[in-house]
Amino acid sequence: xxxxxxxxxxxxxxxxxxxxxxxxxxxxxxxxxxxxxxxxxxxxxxxxxxxxxxxxxxxxxxxxxxxxxxxxxxxxxxxxxxxxxxxxxxxxxxxxxxxxxxxxxxxxxxxxxxxxxxxxxxxxxxxxxxxxxxxxxxxxxxxxxxxxxxxxxxxxxxxxxxxxxxxxxxxxxxxxxxxxxxxxxxxxxxxxxxxxxxxxxxxxxxxxxxxxxxxxxxxxxxxxxxxxxxxxxxxxxxxxxxxxxxxxxxxxxxxxxxxxxxxxxxxxxxxxxxxxxxxxxxxxxxxxxxxxxxxxxxxxxxxxxxxxxxxxxxxxxxxxxxxx
Numbered sequence: 001x002x003x004x005x006x007x008x009x010x011x012x013x014x015x016x017x018x019x020x021x022x023x024x025x026x027x028x029x030x031x032x033x034x035x036x037x038x039x040x041x042x043x044x045x046x047x048x049x050x051x052x053x054x055x056x057x058x059x060x061x062x063x064x065x066x067x068x069x070x071x072x073x074x075x076x077x078x079x080x081x082x083x084x085x086x087x088x089x090x091x092x093x094x095x096x097x098x099x100x101x102x103x104x105x106x107x108x109x110x111x112x113x114x115x116x117x118x119x120x121x122x123x124x125x126x127x128x129x130x131x132x133x134x135x136x137x138x139x140x141x142x143x144x145x146x147x148x149x150x151x152x153x154x155x156x157x158x159x160x161x162x163x164x165x166x167x168x169x170x171x172x173x174x175x176x177x178x179x180x181x182x183x184x185x186x187x188x189x190x191x192x193x194x195x196x197x198x199x200x201x202x203x204x205x206x207x208x209x210x211x212x213x214x215x216x217x218x219x220x221x222x223x224x225x226x227x228x229x230x231x232x233x234x235x236x237x238x239x240x241x242x243x244x245x246x247x248x249x250x251x252x253x254x255x256x257x258x259x260x261x262x263x264x265x266x267x268x269x270x271x272x273x274x275x276x277x278x279x280x281x282x283x284x285x286x287x288x289x290x291x292x293x294x295x296x297x298x299x300x301x302x303x304x305x306x307x308x309x310x311x312x313x314x315x316x317x318x319x320x321x322x323x324x
Contacts, residue, residue: 005082007031009305010101010110012089012250015043017279017294018116019072024302026079028317030309033082033110035089035103042069043118047141048161051168058292084108088121090249099274112305115270115277116298119245120260127156127239130211137218138211138237142169150174152233154221156208157240158182163191165238170198177232179203179223203230211237247281258283268301274308276301 009025011018014036025032040046042065045054050066057063063071087104094100098109124140142148145168153173155162158180166178178195183204185192196202209224211234218237223230247260256263256271261283268276278301279294287293306313 004107004109005033005084005103006098006109007033007082008111008309009033009302010035010089010099010108010113011081011116012036012101012113013043013116013118013279013281014038014041014083014085015116015118015279015294016045016068016072016291017118017298018043018114019069019076020295021114021116021278021298021302022081023072023076023079024299025305026076026081027320028302028306028313030302030306031082032079033084033108035084035087035101035108037086037088037121039086041073041083041085042066045069046143049164050141050143051145052164054291056290056292088249092253111309112274112276114268114298114301114305115250115262115275115281116279116294117247117250117281119280120247120250121245123245124239124243125241127208127237127241129208130237130239133211133213133218133237137213137235138239140239140243142238145169145172148172148236151235153177153236153238154179154232154234155238155240156180157238157242158185158187159240159242160187160191161242162238162240163187163195165240166195166200167191167198169238170195170200175233177201177203179206179208179221179232181205181207206230208237266300267304268297269304274305276305 008030009032011021011034014034022032022034045065052065053062055062084103089101089103091102099113101108130138149172153169153176155165155178170176207224210222213219221232221234262277262281264277264282264284268278278297280289303315307315
């Protein structure tokens with residue numbers, strides 16, 4: 001990105017709520033830019049469970065995470081939102097009535113800002129023994145399942161994500177083993193039973209002692225099991241150990257916060273003029289954190305932003321079915 005980008009609305013966060021906000025901003029005739037620290041749109045869905053089925057999005061009995069993101073991007077596409085991906089929104093200041101947000105090394109000038117940052121910046125918890133192999137066979141997420149076809153895969157972790165990756169990769173992998181440091185799992189019992197029914201080996205009370213390989217990547221994993229060692233073949237190690245999250249630079253923007261969430265009113269406005277929030281990052285009494293909730297909040301925020309930027313505009317935009 002070279003030179004300042006000037007738009008009516010800057011959306012901070014390219015998860016489902018942010019992508020729907022990009023569509024709705026275009027629908028309301030606003031120019032929009034969407035910024036996200038991840039290199040592609042979709043937020044947590046793209047990074048953590050692109051292949052997982054989601055069952056609580058209205059109108060879809062089930063929809064794969066990747067497909068939902070693709071549909072949201074396609075929905076916004078006619079309005080040509082500007083995507084500023086792989087960059088953080090850091091400093092916020094006001095210049096001649098416009099918000100000046102530093103995105104990476106370049107400024108964005110926006111008449112209003114909508115924060116749809118989900119849980120904020122999230123960092124996967126590392127697997128200490130595999131630190132030197134990250135990106136060379138050790139991964140935290142699996143964006144493309146097919147890339148691991150015919151491989152020996154070791155999944156490390158005991159939560160829902162670990163078991164989700166086992167279920168997703170099992171049809172493709174040559175072998176798959178789940179390793180957990182305890183005998184009990186944090187994952188939902190139904191997930192555990194589903195994996196057990198497939199005959200997947202679950203190695204418990206085990207720690208990854210060493211990851212070994214060559215110039216081509218990982219080749220094997222050595223486990224420590226109460227004083228004895230065991231070596232597993234592995235070309236992929238999925239470290240599904242959870243993550244930590246924080247609002248990052250947004251904390252310095254002078255917003256009223258409640259733990260890791262931004263306090264908003266019924267219009268989704270924050271305590272600062274022309275800064276709004278929607279989706280999981282926003283909080284108010286009775287808040288329920290669902291993708292479906294975020295969609296409604298994004299529409300509410302954009303419609304109120306439209307009237308804040310143009311007092312002659314109507315809050316209700318009309319029915320989209322009337323537009324043809």
